[in-house]
Amino acid sequence: MKTLTLAPINHIAGEVHLPGSKSISNRVLLLAALAEGTTHITNLLDSDDVKHMLNALSALGIRYDLSTCRTKCTVHGLGGLFQHTEEITLFLGNAGTAMRPLTAALAASDVSVTLTGEPRMYERPIGHLVDALRQWQADIQYLENKSFPPLRINGKALAGGRITIDGSISSQFLTAVLMIAPLLTSDSEIVIEGELVSKPYIDITLALMSRFGVTVENQQYQRFLVTGNQRYCSPGQWLVEGDASSASYFLAAAAIKGGTIKVTGIGKHAVQGDIHFADALAAMGAHVEWADDYIAVTRNTLRGIDRDYNAIPDAAMTIATTALFAEGPTVIRNIYNWRVKETDRLAAMATELRKVGAEVEEGHDYIKVTPPKALTHASIATYNDHRMAMCFSLVALSDTAVTIEDPDCTAKTFPSYFDVFKGLSS
Numbered sequence: 001m002k003t004l005t006l007a008p009i010n011h012i013a014g015e016v017h018l019p020g021s022k023s024i025s026n027r028v029l030l031l032a033a034l035a036e037g038t039t040h041i042t043n044l045l046d047s048d049d050v051k052h053m054l055n056a057l058s059a060l061g062i063r064y065d066l067s068t069c070r071t072k073c074t075v076h077g078l079g080g081l082f083q084h085t086e087e088i089t090l091f092l093g094n095a096g097t098a099m100r101p102l103t104a105a106l107a108a109s110d111v112s113v114t115l116t117g118e119p120r121m122y123e124r125p126i127g128h129l130v131d132a133l134r135q136w137q138a139d140i141q142y143l144e145n146k147s148f149p150p151l152r153i154n155g156k157a158l159a160g161g162r163i164t165i166d167g168s169i170s171s172q173f174l175t176a177v178l179m180i181a182p183l184l185t186s187d188s189e190i191v192i193e194g195e196l197v198s199k200p201y202i203d204i205t206l207a208l209m210s211r212f213g214v215t216v217e218n219q220q221y222q223r224f225l226v227t228g229n230q231r232y233c234s235p236g237q238w239l240v241e242g243d244a245s246s247a248s249y250f251l252a253a254a255a256i257k258g259g260t261i262k263v264t265g266i267g268k269h270a271v272q273g274d275i276h277f278a279d280a281l282a283a284m285g286a287h288v289e290w291a292d293d294y295i296a297v298t299r300n301t302l303r304g305i306d307r308d309y310n311a312i313p314d315a316a317m318t319i320a321t322t323a324l325f326a327e328g329p330t331v332i333r334n335i336y337n338w339r340v341k342e343t344d345r346l347a348a349m350a351t352e353l354r355k356v357g358a359e360v361e362e363g364h365d366y367i368k369v370t371p372p373k374a375l376t377h378a379s380i381a382t383y384n385d386h387r388m389a390m391c392f393s394l395v396a397l398s399d400t401a402v403t404i405e406d407p408d409c410t411a412k413t414f415p416s417y418f419d420v421f422k423g424l425s426s
């Protein structure tokens with residue numbers, strides 16, 4: 001297995017132009033495909049998750065022109081749902097932002113499709129989404145285990161109407177039904193059961209749908225009303241914001257061993273909830289500067305904090321390794337759904353933090369990290385989880401080297417991560 005050893009880093013500073021947001025890239029590609037008109041997308045993320053969406057759209061007959069650098073894409077929209085194709089199988093890797101929204105869009109289109117993915121995708125639940133779509137009479141079958149991909153979808157026109165959806169495991173299920181609701185033949189009422197997790201991702205969905213001409217009535221994240229029989233209309237041009245989750249590693253690095261690091265491509269008005277990772281760093285003691293077109297963080301003494309991170313589950317992982325450099329314990333709460341992402345992130349984080357010497361308490365839905373006096377060198381298993389690899393790069397900001405196993409797993413969202421990280425270090 002390939003490994004990467006990062007030598008101790010004394011100082012880190014500089015400026016990073018962030019690659020495009022994964023969440024926005026895959027939403028915009030799908031909306032552009034379904035919209036009337038042509039969409040010129042710039043700063044598209046070039047990563048595995050986006051490749052899976054692009055490949056799926058191409059197999060479904062969508063025409064697009066992708067630049068050689070793969071960050072510019074012109075999508076020729078259908079002006080409606082997908083049209084009849086031969087029976088096809090779409091491989092979606094481990095991309096939740098492809099699997100969940102495509103399941104809904106295909107269930108409502110005249111297509112017969114099998115959705116497959118990497119082994120971990122078959123352990124990531126999708127039952128709440130399928131249950132919701134079946135209330136709209138969707139025909140979806142589980143090919144292996146109940147409530148998990150792979151799926152067989154016999155798509156057909158869906159009428160809309162009132163459905164309930166469990167929001168307690170993933171917001172991506174609600175994103176998926178919201179995105180197709182305006183294209184159904186009548187109005188829809190979507191009622192949330194359980195406490196909706198990861199709410200800021202719903203804000204991203206609603207903001208993007210609105211730029212494509214569709215407004216949704218959001219009744220306090222409990223009930224959503226969507227008018228049926230509409231069309232998405234392309235806004236023409238789309239500049240994808242920088243990825244706020246990817247920004248978290250650089251901002252944390254500055255807080256620990258800056259210098260100042262400035263990330264551009266996002267700013268205080270960004271639509272992604274993960275920009276509020278910077279608020280957590282500020283609460284730990286870091287200096288944060290918010291501008292319209294960048295966020296900058298400068299080092300200060302850090303202290304551990306105890307917070308609810310349900311709104312920013314991805315960036316919250318970065319707090320777990322930042323905690324190694326804080327005074328006192330850090331508690332990351334209300335993050336049960338870490339367990340159903342790229343790996344069981346609560347278990348993986350606890351195991352690997354212990355390897356570098358931290359004292360860790362792993363709860364059902366929280367993790368408490370107490371830093372050691374000095375970190376120890378360890379070989380960090382990454383569980384095919386890009387964020388495990390990127391989070392543990394921060395260990396090198398100590399007096400100790402760190403070895404990252406399978407560093408190429410960052411390809412899911414940030415293929416060049418280690419080059420950029422090393423470029424800022426001295």
Ligand SMILES: O=C(O)C1=C[C@@H](OP(=O)(O)O)[C@@H](O)[C@H](O)C1
Nearest residue numbers: 023097169170171172198201314
């Ligand atoms: O909608 C999205 O773009 C995402 C929603 C979040 O998932 P959950 O809603 O499952 O927490 C997040 O973890 C994922 O990386 C991207």
Ligand SMILES: C=C(OP(=O)(O)O)C(=O)O
Nearest residue numbers: 094095096097314341342
């Ligand atoms: C949970 C993640 O990805 P996905 O979109 O596959 O859910 C992630 O990127 O941390």
